[in-house]
Amino acid sequence: MEQTLYEKVGGEEGISKVVDYFYTNLVLKDPTVQQFFNETDMEKQKSHQTKFISFALGGPNQYSGKSMQKAHEGMNLQAEHFDAIVKHLHDALAHFGVSETDIDTALTKVATLRDDILHK
Numbered sequence: 001m002e003q004t005l006y007e008k009v010g011g012e013e014g015i016s017k018v019v020d021y022f023y024t025n026l027v028l029k030d031p032t033v034q035q036f037f038n039e040t041d042m043e044k045q046k047s048h049q050t051k052f053i054s055f056a057l058g059g060p061n062q063y064s065g066k067s068m069q070k071a072h073e074g075m076n077l078q079a080e081h082f083d084a085i086v087k088h089l090h091d092a093l094a095h096f097g098v099s100e101t102d103i104d105t106a107l108t109k110v111a112t113l114r115d116d117i118l119h120k
C-alpha cells in the first residue's frame with residue numbers, strides 16, 4: 001500500500017517541525033506577509049496549522065477550528081499574499097527533503113482553498 005504524504009513527512013510530529021520552520025524561518029521573515037501575524041498568538045496558530053496541514057496531506061482530520069473563510073475574515077487577503085504563503089509551504093517541505101512530486105500534490109490541495117481565503 002502507498003504511504004500517504006502525511007506518513008512520509010513523519011506524521012503529526014514531522015508536520016509540526018515543518019510548520020515551525022515555515023513560520024519562524026519563512027513567513028515571519030517575509031515583509032509581504034509578516035504584518036498579518038503581528039497580533040497572533042503563534043503557539044496557538046502553529047498547533048491549528050499543524051492539524052490543518054496534516055489533513056491537507058492525507059492524515060487524520062483533527063482540525064476543529066474555524067472554517068477557512070471565517071479564519072481569514074476581515075483580512076482582505078490578496079493573491080500575492082496567498083502565493084507567498086504557498087511558496088513558503090513549498091520551501092518548508094523541500095527543506096525537510098519532501099520530493100517535488102509530493103510537494104506538488106500537497107500544494108494542489110492547498111490551492112483549492114484559495115477562493116475561501118481571498119478577499120474576505
Ligand code: HEM
Pocket residue numbers: 033036037039040041045048049052064065066071072077081082083085086110113117
Ligand atoms: C494557504 C492556505 C492557508 C491555510 C491552510 C491557512 C490556515 C489557517 C488556519 C488553520 C488558521 C487558524 C484558524 C483558527 O484560529 O481556528 C488561520 C488563521 C490565520 N491565517 Fe491562515 N491560512 C492560509 C492562508 C493565509 C494567508 C495567505 C495569510 C496572510 C498572509 C494568512 C494569515 C492568517 C492569520 C493572520 C490568521 C489568524 C490569526 C489570529 O487569529 O490572530 N493565512 N489560517
